[in-house]
Amino acid sequence: MDTNLPPAPLRAPPALALAITGSGGAGAMRAGEILLAAAASAGLYGRMTRAMGPQIRGGEAAALLRLAPDAIESPPDSIDLLIALDWENFARFADEIPLTQASLVLADPDQGPVPQAVTASGARIAALPAKALARAIPGGRANMVALGAASRLLGLPRELLADTIAHQLGAKGEEALAANRAALDRGAAAELPALARRLTLRPSAAPRWQLSGNQATGYGALAAGVRFVAAYPITPATEVLEYLAPALAETGGVLVQAEDELAAINMTIGASFAGTPALTATSGPGLALMVEALGLAVASETPLVVVDVMRGGPSTGIPTKSEQTDLNIALYGLHGDAPHLVLAPNGIGDCARTTAWAVGLAETLQVPALVLSDQALGQSRAVIAPPPPAPPTPGRLLAEDLAAFRRYDVTPSGISPMTLPGTEGGAYVADGLEHTPRGAPSASYTDHAAQLAKRARKLAVFDFGADWADAEGAGTIAILTWGSPTAAAREAAMRARADGLAVRVISLRLLAPAQPARLAALLTGVTRVLVVEQSDGAQFHRYLRAFYDLPPAVTVLARPGPLPIRPGEILAHLPVQE
Amino acid sequence: MNALTAQDYKSDLKPIWCPGCGDYSVVTALAKALAELGRKREDIALISGIGCSSRLPAYTAVYGFHGVHGRALAVATGVKLARPDLTVLAAGGDGDGLSIGGNHFLHACRRNVDLTYLLMDNQVYGMTKGQASPTTAPDWCESKLTPHGPEIAPVMPLPLALAAGVGFFARGFSGDPNGLARLIAAAIRHPGFAVVHILSPCITFRPEQRGWKQQVRAFEAPPEATQAAALARFAEDDGFTTGVLFAATRPAFMPARAARRTPEALAARFAVQPCSD
Numbered sequence: 001m002d003t004n005l006p007p008a009p010l011r012a013p014p015a016l017a018l019a020i021t022g023s024g025g026a027g028a029m030r031a032g033e034i035l036l037a038a039a040a041s042a043g044l045y046g047r048m049t050r051a052m053g054p055q056i057r058g059g060e061a062a063a064l065l066r067l068a069p070d071a072i073e074s075p076p077d078s079i080d081l082l083i084a085l086d087w088e089n090f091a092r093f094a095d096e097i098p099l100t101q102a103s104l105v106l107a108d109p110d111q112g113p114v115p116q117a118v119t120a121s122g123a124r125i126a127a128l129p130a131k132a133l134a135r136a137i138p139g140g141r142a143n144m145v146a147l148g149a150a151s152r153l154l155g156l157p158r159e160l161l162a163d164t165i166a167h168q169l170g171a172k173g174e175e176a177l178a179a180n181r182a183a184l185d186r187g188a189a190a191e192l193p194a195l196a197r198r199l200t201l202r203p204s205a206a207p208r209w210q211l212s213g214n215q216a217t218g219y220g221a222l223a224a225g226v227r228f229v230a231a232y233p234i235t236p237a238t239e240v241l242e243y244l245a246p247a248l249a250e251t252g253g254v255l256v257q258a259e260d261e262l263a264a265i266n267m268t269i270g271a272s273f274a275g276t277p278a279l280t281a282t283s284g285p286g287l288a289l290m291v292e293a294l295g296l297a298v299a300s301e302t303p304l305v306v307v308d309v310m311r312g313g314p315s316t317g318i319p320t321k322s323e324q325t326d327l328n329i330a331l332y333g334l335h336g337d338a339p340h341l342v343l344a345p346n347g348i349g350d351c352a353r354t355t356a357w358a359v360g361l362a363e364t365l366q367v368p369a370l371v372l373s374d375q376a377l378g379q380s381r382a383v384i385a386p387p388p389p390a391p392p393t394p395g396r397l398l399a400e401d402l403a404a405f406r407r408y409d410v411t412p413s414g415i416s417p418m419t420l421p422g423t424e425g426g427a428y429v430a431d432g433l434e435h436t437p438r439g440a441p442s443a444s445y446t447d448h449a450a451q452l453a454k455r456a457r458k459l460a461v462f463d464f465g466a467d468w469a470d471a472e473g474a475g476t477i478a479i480l481t482w483g484s485p486t487a488a489a490r491e492a493a494m495r496a497r498a499d500g501l502a503v504r505v506i507s508l509r510l511l512a513p514a515q516p517a518r519l520a521a522l523l524t525g526v527t528r529v530l531v532v533e534q535s536d537g538a539q540f541h542r543y544l545r546a547f548y549d550l551p552p553a554v555t556v557l558a559r560p561g562p563l564p565i566r567p568g569e570i571l572a573h574l575p576v577q578e
Numbered sequence: 579m580n581a582l583t584a585q586d587y588k589s590d591l592k593p594i595w596c597p598g599c600g601d602y603s604v605v606t607a608l609a610k611a612l613a614e615l616g617r618k619r620e621d622i623a624l625i626s627g628i629g630c631s632s633r634l635p636a637y638t639a640v641y642g643f644h645g646v647h648g649r650a651l652a653v654a655t656g657v658k659l660a661r662p663d664l665t666v667l668a669a670g671g672d673g674d675g676l677s678i679g680g681n682h683f684l685h686a687c688r689r690n691v692d693l694t695y696l697l698m699d700n701q702v703y704g705m706t707k708g709q710a711s712p713t714t715a716p717d718w719c720e721s722k723l724t725p726h727g728p729e730i731a732p733v734m735p736l737p738l739a740l741a742a743g744v745g746f747f748a749r750g751f752s753g754d755p756n757g758l759a760r761l762i763a764a765a766i767r768h769p770g771f772a773v774v775h776i777l778s779p780c781i782t783f784r785p786e787q788r789g790w791k792q793q794v795r796a797f798e799a800p801p802e803a804t805q806a807a808a809l810a811r812f813a814e815d816d817g818f819t820t821g822v823l824f825a826a827t828r829p830a831f832m833p834a835r836a837a838r839r840t841p842e843a844l845a846a847r848f849a850v851q852p853c854s855d
Binding site: 002008040041043204205207208209210211215219222223227228230236248249250252253254255256258259260262263264266271272273274275276289292293294295300329335383386421422423424425426427428429431432433440441496531550 | 591593602613619621622623625633635636639640641643644645648649652653654655656657659660661663664681682684685719721770815833834835836837839840841843844845848849850852
């Protein structure tokens, strides 16, 4: 392995960022997936996000990778290496590929002039005639030439790429594999300038997983006991369902494709009423349709989990790209006083852990739980350390004394023992109408007040423990964030610490019910706060203002999607001045 | 053999329905059918939406779910697919099932999950005090919302269900609770989605429906067994023919499942295999 290049600058982690772009059929995504898998086999960690247009098939696409010898989930400040298979529609995602003078761009001279957006960055530009090199090989493909060039520049053994290709594309036959191998060799042999910095390969024996956030979400649900899913396809949540359909069938569960989101959530409610932990997954427009039934789950005290993989809104918005703008509807969308759970994973592995915790909490508290993932987490693939299991929860409280059974009994904990169909002597009617403790419809103030208080109490007195937020670091400055920007906040704080500036990062996992005493404890000694979120309307900041006491000096970095918030931006916004 | 009587399937709650409402007889017929079939109360789930008729679960002694408007069939589908061991029924009115819940009605017919659907039709929204429903005639002018009548053609539940692929369709009249009980029992026995379209008069807002007892007539032939034959025979039906009108054999929808692996075993598929050298 070539190690005669300078190590990465101290302030940035020793990671490399790479973009492979191309129009439909060019194979940019496939090349990215192969590279990530090969890097994983080489002992690296990494993440690949996807930037895509709205086309069903054949649109422009960019695979954005970041690879490092240690765990890395943050987007980079800039791209070290851009390999453009062609320049068609490049302008559509140029915003998402920040280039600097330190960047190297490999351009195919046969694909026309390099766009002005690229030349203006001052990046070094080198020719990689990928198409011509590929054409010289029967069955050769330009994306494989590009992979060969990438392997050389990154210092990844070419053998590893060849093995990965054989593993991923082996079904295409010996002839195709030989062509791919020859194309890899051509790319690796091309005359190219070196990258400004390169990776240190450190073969890792630590167990690692490679998966997408949406797969992690599905797995978390399964691990927590979900055995019924009903859902309606929607971008960018569909992969949660594609993972779960066969996985549920293997583990004794069922996935049903419903006729719409109204049916999906109501089927989920039915399954849960029948005793099976149940979940549905959707995105913003689907969540909007589900809100009435969420209120039903609150009133009837039916446990369920709704995963919302957020995308740009409102309305159809930007279906293929990320934004953190469903916080308001998740917190406040229900009519009536309807206490419920809202949780958010803050990393790809955490999609599994937080979803599993949400299932356990929903079952325990007999309440719907919303899990706010987003496109950036859901549709990214990452190589990560296996996530730790979710915090344990007691699960559903089943009635033992059926002689005294009253489904909506007013209890000190607010949790009323329930029965499941099939239990003799335990029949009751679950109701969205306000009801008496026994479950009979009631319009009386006394019953309404007692049931409202009971439903509020079960969330207020439950001890959610330290997992409600992830907190790290010390000092008087704190970054307050949630969800997918957490990785960038962590990297920013790490870089600040390397420069001698102590910064805390507090990432809220449990958004409802709010935990003001717990946040106050985490903010002890903090005088300045930077709020970081991907929402033009600063929904998270407004939420913090509504439920928490913040120090007087608050700076807000709130920006709409689809651009990810990058660690360098967070550093630039850190309120270092008193 | 069953020790339970029809009365045992009823609860002690007093219905909110108006005196003379057809829905009282539906509770009676349902309880009688369940007693005849000898199903255990705890093994039955009765799911409803919103409306006068959707109050039905509270007046029975089985497990019940009184959900939101229009979604009874979706909730019932979830119950049955999660718990195939249960006998699952859904109940509701013409507005609940054919207007706000119309999409679920279509898809329940084609999905053919083993459910029984009691569609209680009085051609009016009673709970909101007398508006036109999807089955109201275009010239019914008694609602303040539509003083000139709805002016649009009513939905015909039978051809709608047939077109959507239903496997069983019976029509009953609440004025004949014994006959209705037989139809409900046949529907529960049918292994698939079974619709019992129940003419259940609202004498408060549609007093003229007192005349339905003169209009109904029994269908004396065996039920039609193919969609084409049923569509042909009932194309001109006035909606007052009662009995089992259609019964076909179609496989009920029930996804296969087997707990062959644990989630932990599935997690192994995420593991990165390090390179061997």
